[in-house]
Amino acid sequence: MQFLWAFIIGGLICVIGQIMMDVFKLTPAHTMSTLVVAGAVADGFGLYDPLVKFAGAGASVPITSFGSSLVHGALSELQRDGWVGIVTGIFEVTSAGISAAIIFSFLAALIVRPRG
Amino acid sequence: MRLKGQTWEFQAKPRILASATVVGPEEGQGPLASDFDYIYDNLEINEKTWEKAERKLLEQASQLAVVKAGLTKEKIQFFVGGDLMNQIISSTFAARTLGAPYLGVFGACSTSMESLALAALLVDSGAAELVLAGTTSHNCTAEKQFRYPTEYGSQKPPTAQYTVTGSGCGIVGKKGNGPVIARATIGRVMDLGIKDPFNMGAAMAPAAADTIEAHFRDTGLTPGHYDLVVTGDLASVGLPIAKELLQKAGVRMEQTKFGDCGLMVYDMQKQTYVRAGGSGCGCSAVVTYGHLLKKMTNKELKKVLVVATGALLSPLSYQQGESIPCIAHAVALEMED
Numbered sequence: 525m526q527f528l529w530a531f532i533i534g535g536l537i538c539v540i541g542q543i544m545m546d547v548f549k550l551t552p553a554h555t556m557s558t559l560v561v562a563g564a565v566a567d568g569f570g571l572y573d574p575l576v577k578f579a580g581a582g583a584s585v586p587i588t589s590f591g592s593s594l595v596h597g598a599l600s601e602l603q604r605d606g607w608v609g610i611v612t613g614i615f616e617v618t619s620a621g622i623s624a625a626i627i628f629s630f631l632a633a634l635i636v637r638p639r640g
Numbered sequence: 641m642r643l644k645g646q647t648w649e650f651q652a653k654p655r656i657l658a659s660a661t662v663v664g665p666e667e668g669q670g671p672l673a674s675d676f677d678y679i680y681d682n683l684e685i686n687e688k689t690w691e692k693a694e695r696k697l698l699e700q701a702s703q704l705a706v707v708k709a710g711l712t713k714e715k716i717q718f719f720v721g722g723d724l725m726n727q728i729i730s731s732t733f734a735a736r737t738l739g740a741p742y743l744g745v746f747g748a749c750s751t752s753m754e755s756l757a758l759a760a761l762l763v764d765s766g767a768a769e770l771v772l773a774g775t776t777s778h779n780c781t782a783e784k785q786f787r788y789p790t791e792y793g794s795q796k797p798p799t800a801q802y803t804v805t806g807s808g809c810g811i812v813g814k815k816g817n818g819p820v821i822a823r824a825t826i827g828r829v830m831d832l833g834i835k836d837p838f839n840m841g842a843a844m845a846p847a848a849a850d851t852i853e854a855h856f857r858d859t860g861l862t863p864g865h866y867d868l869v870v871t872g873d874l875a876s877v878g879l880p881i882a883k884e885l886l887q888k889a890g891v892r893m894e895q896t897k898f899g900d901c902g903l904m905v906y907d908m909q910k911q912t913y914v915r916a917g918g919s920g921c922g923c924s925a926v927v928t929y930g931h932l933l934k935k936m937t938n939k940e941l942k943k944v945l946v947v948a949t950g951a952l953l954s955p956l957s958y959q960q961g962e963s964i965p966c967i968a969h970a971v972a973l974e975m976e977d
Binding site for chain 2: 546
């Protein structure tokens with residue numbers, strides 16, 4: 525059953541993104557940041573974790589989960605280390621994703637010429 | 641030259657002595673492939689950067705035009721050119737290779753006809769005997785500068801257009817048999833407040849309509865005087881808007897064939913990735929200097945009005961939320977009996 529919900533919820537998040545681009549004419553960059561912020565806000569209200577439990581990768585793969593992870597890390601370090609934890613914790617949970625982006629970009633740049 | 645309103649009527653019969661076009665692989669798969677002088681099979685044009693590729697297209701087209709006219713590049717007295725890049729680097733760097741005195745112009749995609757009109761004016765006024773006019777564009781340089789780098793893989797709406805990879809050049813002089821540049825209408829900048837860079841056709845249509853209306857008002861001619869009137873790159877979204885605007889203005893375009901270079905350069909049924917159609921400096925340049933001139937030389941077309949359209953936005957003006965000012969320049973080409 526979770527496969528089905530992952531499909532539906534993940535698809536719905538993408539539909540929202542598509543509507544933001546096609547109907548509201550947001551740029552891809554604005555669409556992405558809005559979804560990240562939406563995920564962060566949802567996590568602040570404690571709504572994103574139940575969604576991940578319910579829909580699995582349907583909620584953890586889209587970019588909204590990145591926003592949720594930012595808040596998650598900040599909140600958990602806030603409890604452990606106090607206010608300074610907000611600063612140190614933001615990249616606590618997301619560090620794997622960010623480090624992976626840097627490492628794989630580096631590896632790709634070794635074999636192909638980076639250009640835009 | 642006689643000035644009527646915003647139209648130059650050339651008296652000394654400046655002509656296009658020779659022209660040349662060099663295009664990329666996608667234009668080579670289009671319906672006009674046989675009209676182009678050289679077709680590259682790779683989008684990189686065998687260069688390391690897109691900018692170098694765009695420049696090389698212009699360098700080759702200009703060299704080919706010089707050879708086809710039976711001249712050497714030392715005989716070219718002026719080169720009038722432009723492109724879409726910041727500081728028109730493609731034309732400037734190509735002018736470095738060419739070595740001729742250079743006048744850089746910018747009219748976005750209308751540069752093709754702006755440069756041809758100026759070249760005709762130089763020859764007509766006696767300021768020069770042989771002038772090269774040319775322009776170039778590359779799909780990936782334009783996407784990178786005005787939208788997103790193609791490698792980013794951003795989605796495009798159906799109103800988006802596809803920048804032509806190609807360059808077209810013409811040599812203007814007095815002696816020869818080529819089509820006469822009879823007149824040219826210089827456009828005004830029009831802005832109806834459209835801000836979407838993925839809908840250039842709609843933004844440019846009012847500019848095209850304004851220039852066409854001015855052309856017939858100034859010259860006293862009717863659209864029926866021409867066998868064909870083509871706009872530069874209004875594509876499938878902009879052309880119907882221009883038709884509607886002209887109908888409202890009482891210009892009877894039904895007397896002639898009214899088309900658009902952006903709808904001619906690609907196979908609109910098969911090459912669906914071009915969305916609304918072709919665009920860019922190279923679009924009207926390769927269609928005019930390749931396809932239309934060939935048809936005129938073969939006597940299939942006698943009188944043609946090319947109305948090249950340009951969107952005068954910069955990445956900065958767009959990011960600051962400004963609308964897109966547009967312009968169109970018309971050049972009338974006529975074969976003598």
